[in-house]
Amino acid sequence: GARLELRWRRSFGRRCGMRRCDSVILSWQAVRLGIREPYRMSVAGEFDVVQIALTVDSQSGYGEVAFGPRLDQRAISSTLAWLRQMVAGYPDPETLLADLPAAASRWSAAHSVVAALDAALHDLVGKRQGVPVHRLAGFDQWAPIETGHTIGIGPVEDAAAFARMLTKKGFRAFKIKVGAAETAVDVARVAAVRAAAPDARLVIDPSGTWSPVQ
Numbered sequence: 001g002a003r004l005e006l007r008w009r010r011s012f013g014r015r016c017g018m019r020r021c022d023s024v025i026l027s028w029q030a031v032r033l034g035i036r037e038p039y040r041m042s043v044a045g046e047f048d049v050v051q052i053a054l055t056v057d058s059q060s061g062y063g064e065v066a067f068g069p070r071l072d073q074r075a076i077s078s079t080l081a082w083l084r085q086m087v088a089g090y091p092d093p094e095t096l097l098a099d100l101p102a103a104a105s106r107w108s109a110a111h112s113v114v115a116a117l118d119a120a121l122h123d124l125v126g127k128r129q130g131v132p133v134h135r136l137a138g139f140d141q142w143a144p145i146e147t148g149h150t151i152g153i154g155p156v157e158d159a160a161a162f163a164r165m166l167t168k169k170g171f172r173a174f175k176i177k178v179g180a181a182e183t184a185v186d187v188a189r190v191a192a193v194r195a196a197a198p199d200a201r202l203v204i205d206p207s208g209t210w211s212p213v214q
Contacts, residue, residue, distance in 0.1 A: 049202035061124025063116035160192035179206030
């Protein structure tokens with residue numbers, strides 16, 4: 001995929017003055033991820049992402065943003081190129097991380113792209129400071145949180161078997177992808193997952209393809 005490097009140089013003239021500024025390189029590339037289980041959603045049968053690396057000296061922080069029906073590789077690259085102009089004046093990643101919530105509210109950038117930058121910044125700053133990311137986020141203690149597992153579009157029987165297997169592993173919430181087949185097939189798949197995991201919390205996700213009536 002396309003790869004572009006954005007450099008924040010050690011000197012920014014008026015912005016950095018005589019202070020030494022860290023040289024930060026933000027690079028990204030489009031990749032196709034290999035997944036353990038077959039996965040299909042309503043808008044695509046493949047899973048492509050743009051991986052971001054934010055590097056200072058020998059340390060790097062990482063983030064990623066997935067392609068979507070309204071956000072393809074070209075749009076993501078265009079947004080990152082635009083963000084270069086917004087972040088070029090920051091002397092180091094710590095300063096950018098501190099200002100990111102306020103700055104993001106002013107930027108007309110896709111939230112998922114800003115989120116990828118945010119993840120890379122937290123990862124990089126945590127490594128530079130030698131602290132875990134949860135402390136950067138304001139939490140003194142790390143605690144596990146419950147997460148759901150996505151069940152992609154596929155045969156009804158496979159969805160039920162997958163839900164039973166995941167339930168045995170301790171999952172109690174599932175997001176079921178719908179929208180690529182007839183509505184009756186979607187309903188049957190959701191019903192099969194409910195029968196296989198009667199106590200689970202279910203969420204359905206048509207990836208923006210359903211109409212309000214549906």
